Amino acid sequence: MATFGVGSRLGYVDTNPDRSAGLVAAVAAGIPWAVICGGAASELLGFGTVLAIVAGLLTGCLVSAATAFSREDIGSTVPLGALSIVTGLVFLTSVLGPEWVWSLGWEQPASLTAEFVIPIGTLLNAMFAGWAASKAYGGFGARGRHVGAYVLVYLNALSIVAFLFVLVAFTVVRGVPGLLNGAEFGLGVGPATTIELAGFGFTFVWPFSVPFVMNGVALLNDFQGVLPAIVGTIWLVVGAVLFAVPLGIGAAIFLTEYAEQGPFTQAVEIATNGLWSTPSIVFGLFGFAFLIPRFGNSKSLLAGMLTLGFMLLPLVLITSREAMISVPDEYRDASAALGVSKWQTIRSVVLPAALPGVVTGVILGVGRIAGETAPILLTMAGGTFVPGSQTADVIGGFGFVASPPFVTNPELLQATSALPYQLFALITAGVGLGDNVANPDEFRWATALVLLVVVLSFYAVGIATRYYFRRKLSYE
Amino acid sequence: MSEIESTQTQTHQSTASQPSQTTNGESDEQLREAWTDHAFDGDTKLAVDGLDVHYGDDHALKDVSMEIPERSVTALIGPSGCGKSTFLRCLNRMNDRIPSARVDGSVRLDGSELYQEGVDLVELRKRVGMVFQSPNPFPKSIRDNISYGPRKHGDIDTGLIARMIGRSDERQERQLVEQSLRQAALWDEVRDRLDDNALGLSGGQQQRLCIARALATDPEVLLMDEPASALDPIATSKIEELIHELSREYTVVIVTHNMQQAERISDQTAVFLTGGKLVEYGDTEQIFDDPRSQRVDDYISGKFG
Ligand SMILES: Nc1ncnc2c1ncn2[C@@H]1O[C@H](COP(=O)(O)OP(=O)(O)OP(=O)(O)O)[C@@H](O)[C@H]1O
Ligand SMILES: [Mg+2]
Numbered sequence: 001m002a003t004f005g006v007g008s009r010l011g012y013v014d015t016n017p018d019r020s021a022g023l024v025a026a027v028a029a030g031i032p033w034a035v036i037c038g039g040a041a042s043e044l045l046g047f048g049t050v051l052a053i054v055a056g057l058l059t060g061c062l063v064s065a066a067t068a069f070s071r072e073d074i075g076s077t078v079p080l081g082a083l084s085i086v087t088g089l090v091f092l093t094s095v096l097g098p099e100w101v102w103s104l105g106w107e108q109p110a111s112l113t114a115e116f117v118i119p120i121g122t123l124l125n126a127m128f129a130g131w132a133a134s135k136a137y138g139g140f141g142a143r144g145r146h147v148g149a150y151v152l153v154y155l156n157a158l159s160i161v162a163f164l165f166v167l168v169a170f171t172v173v174r175g176v177p178g179l180l181n182g183a184e185f186g187l188g189v190g191p192a193t194t195i196e197l198a199g200f201g202f203t204f205v206w207p208f209s210v211p212f213v214m215n216g217v218a219l220l221n222d223f224q225g226v227l228p229a230i231v232g233t234i235w236l237v238v239g240a241v242l243f244a245v246p247l248g249i250g251a252a253i254f255l256t257e258y259a260e261q262g263p264f265t266q267a268v269e270i271a272t273n274g275l276w277s278t279p280s281i282v283f284g285l286f287g288f289a290f291l292i293p294r295f296g297n298s299k300s301l302l303a304g305m306l307t308l309g310f311m312l313l314p315l316v317l318i319t320s321r322e323a324m325i326s327v328p329d330e331y332r333d334a335s336a337a338l339g340v341s342k343w344q345t346i347r348s349v350v351l352p353a354a355l356p357g358v359v360t361g362v363i364l365g366v367g368r369i370a371g372e373t374a375p376i377l378l379t380m381a382g383g384t385f386v387p388g389s390q391t392a393d394v395i396g397g398f399g400f401v402a403s404p405p406f407v408t409n410p411e412l413l414q415a416t417s418a419l420p421y422q423l424f425a426l427i428t429a430g431v432g433l434g435d436n437v438a439n440p441d442e443f444r445w446a447t448a449l450v451l452l453v454v455v456l457s458f459y460a461v462g463i464a465t466r467y468y469f470r471r472k473l474s475y476e
Numbered sequence: 477m478s479e480i481e482s483t484q485t486q487t488h489q490s491t492a493s494q495p496s497q498t499t500n501g502e503s504d505e506q507l508r509e510a511w512t513d514h515a516f517d518g519d520t521k522l523a524v525d526g527l528d529v530h531y532g533d534d535h536a537l538k539d540v541s542m543e544i545p546e547r548s549v550t551a552l553i554g555p556s557g558c559g560k561s562t563f564l565r566c567l568n569r570m571n572d573r574i575p576s577a578r579v580d581g582s583v584r585l586d587g588s589e590l591y592q593e594g595v596d597l598v599e600l601r602k603r604v605g606m607v608f609q610s611p612n613p614f615p616k617s618i619r620d621n622i623s624y625g626p627r628k629h630g631d632i633d634t635g636l637i638a639r640m641i642g643r644s645d646e647r648q649e650r651q652l653v654e655q656s657l658r659q660a661a662l663w664d665e666v667r668d669r670l671d672d673n674a675l676g677l678s679g680g681q682q683q684r685l686c687i688a689r690a691l692a693t694d695p696e697v698l699l700m701d702e703p704a705s706a707l708d709p710i711a712t713s714k715i716e717e718l719i720h721e722l723s724r725e726y727t728v729v730i731v732t733h734n735m736q737q738a739e740r741i742s743d744q745t746a747v748f749l750t751g752g753k754l755v756e757y758g759d760t761e762q763i764f765d766d767p768r769s770q771r772v773d774d775y776i777s778g779k780f781g
Binding site: 328330331332333334335336337338339340341344348349352353472473474 | 568570573597598599600601602603605606608610612613614615616624625628629673675686689690693695
């Protein structure tokens with residue numbers, strides 16, 4: 001690559017470089033050189049801290065200047081090319097071998113190990129080299145920069161995807177053994193479900209049995225599981241969404257379509273933004289101090305739902321409002337000119353057009369609340385191990401009575417667990433799990449995996465909903 | 477009307493009855509009296525009196541008075557920015573929706589004042605429909621765009637409950653959609669894709685869709701702001717035919733920048749000139765063949781504006 005740059009400078013290759021590689025390239029080339037020379041000065045030549053920093057800065061400035069003041073083909077290839085060569089040599093000649101540790105010498109015993117430095121160094125080098133190479137490929141000049149920027153942006157996006165992928169893959173690999181502990185597949189191995197239809201009971205036997213997600217914890221179980229927590233998490237999210245979404249959308253409609261824009265709406269806006277930034281433990285405390293005394297003085301699913309609902313509310317409000325504001329006024333005018341009332345316009349034109357935005361907000365919010373630990377700790381409890389009997393049967397729990405409030409549901413008032421809290425409890429419980437669970441580490445990772453899957457499923461449902469509404473609005 | 481005015485009017489009428497004496501360059505007052513006293517064919521549908529519109533400090537319409545007869549086509553012409561759209565929006569109170577707009581004066585529809593307390597705007601806009609200057613279809617299917625108005629008015633019900641009790645008006649809906657689209661000369665182009673999103677139509681098609689949408693609600697008065705600005709000659713002539721057709725039953729007020737079009741389709745023409753003034757108003761033939769005002773003459777013959 002550096003050769004290519006020199007070749008171009010000497011006229012062997014046909015390119016059309018600018019006069020200078022530009023400020024960005026100069027800074028980008030200067031910083032790594034400053035770091036390397038600073039490090040080398042202090043480690044290899046034994047300079048003191050101040051001297052090393054000065055030496056590093058000097059080199060950095062020199063390289064920057066060299067990059068900026070030479071013609072673009074030289075400036076954007078040679079410093080970065082040399083950087084790659086130097087780091088490559090450093091790694092190859094084992095100046096930084098696998099055993100290398102750089103103790104930073106702060107009060108805490110912090111150190112940079114080769115395990116960390118080498119991959120990062122390689123990645124950075126690859127990025128710089130890719131950038132310079134793509135510039136060269138584009139023949140420098142405007143086109144070269146365009147190609148270079150494109151490659152950088154592309155690499156950036158790719159690294160985000162890669163990071164997510166690594167995270168998920170890591171959890172899956174560690175979690176699957178625990179998840180499949182005692183799992184069986186095949187006809188007739190699963191639990192039986194009976195469906196009553198018009199007096200006939202159909203019994204259906206699932207063709208698989210995965211005890212980890214089908215059991216609670218009990219002494220006699222062959223394999224322990226986290227079913228109560230899964231069900232708890234799902235009901236929590238459903239309850240919070242049912243509570244927050246109608247309220248949030250209603251408030252957004254009022255603020256956008258009806259309220260006079262002025263100090264009042266601004267105050268509400270600031271308050272909502274503030275609420276959204278409030279730490280979740282504060283919401284948890286609120287639920288603990290305010291809701292629990294009102295629901296029979298014990299931790300309950302309902303208290304958890306409402307607490308998380310309050311947490312979700314501001315985000316739903318903010319995003320719904322943004323979405324409604326961005327619905328063009330032409331639609332409202334068109335509807336009004338047809339002699340349609342304001343409320344009907346909102347219902348049939350504004351809301352449908354705003355729905356994808358609202359759904360995006362709900363997705364983001366659910367992602368946050370589904371993983372919350374602190375509020376659940378304070379309002380819903382549960383424990384390290386939750387017996388299967390604590391699985392909330394919310395639908396079956398509804399009962400009707402003749403006196404107010406007419407509907408009762410003891411299940412809602414019962415303490416139950418949720419995945420993030422159970423995970424937290426499992427981790428803080430440390431090693432004393434041996435009696436119940438053969439392999440606690442597997443159990444924890446499997447719980448994490450299930451939590452991830454549950455949250456991602458909510459996410460998938462949200463994306464599908466949004467896709468559906470978007471399709472209705474657009475015209476491909 | 478005060479007595480002095482009516483005497484003046486009489487004097488003026490006597491001069492007006494002698495065409496040879498009509499000179500270009502009459503004063504604004506004389507011109508105004510000419511049209512306030514002119515008897516147009518048909519009963520008055522809309523009577524505008526002393527209408528002033530301000531946008532903030534910007535005086536966009538200045539003291540406009542005119543009467544629009546029933547079952548006819550009235551064309552509004554004038555240079556860009558002279559207040560034609562503003563005037564049109566006064567007739568169905570769409571200006572109420574612009575926060576900075578202030579309207580003074582009086583507009584009467586069938587004799588009842590629009591600018592007074594207690595007027596039901598929803599009811600008013602059902603009676604006075606509007607086609608906007610820029611097409612603004614809803615992000616819904618073509619069919620839903622057309623049936624939107626009637627559905628919300630409760631004239632057509634294809635909802636779930638209606639379908640369950642067997643009272644669904646799907647047949648009426650289909651007929652209405654077809655009829656409106658045929659009238660707006662769009663049917664042949666979209667008959668096979670009524671369920672497609674209306675935003676996928678071309679600009680000219682959207683314009684006709686908006687005409688069809690306004691027709692579907694069956695208003696008494698139809699306000700059209702340059703309804704043919706994006707149409708090819710064939711579609712334009714179809715729309716002109718439609719307007720002519722409509723004028724048998726409806727009152728149509730149309731803004732256009734196309735003089736020939738105004739001359740072809742309208743019964744009355746009103747000429748607004750820069751500054752938000754209505755300069756001359758009268759039967760179309762008279763305006764185009766023998767305008768009283770020098771400025772209108774210049775504008776029509778293309779010397780100005
Ligand atoms: N919503 C508004 N807010 C402020 N001023 C406005 C608004 N609408 C129109 N105006 C002003 O009122 C004047 C008349 O505008 P109007 O839209 O009625 O013109 P027009 O005759 O319809 O022009 P065109 O032929 O270009 O459509 C213009 O000076 C314009 O700047
Ligand atoms: Mg206009």
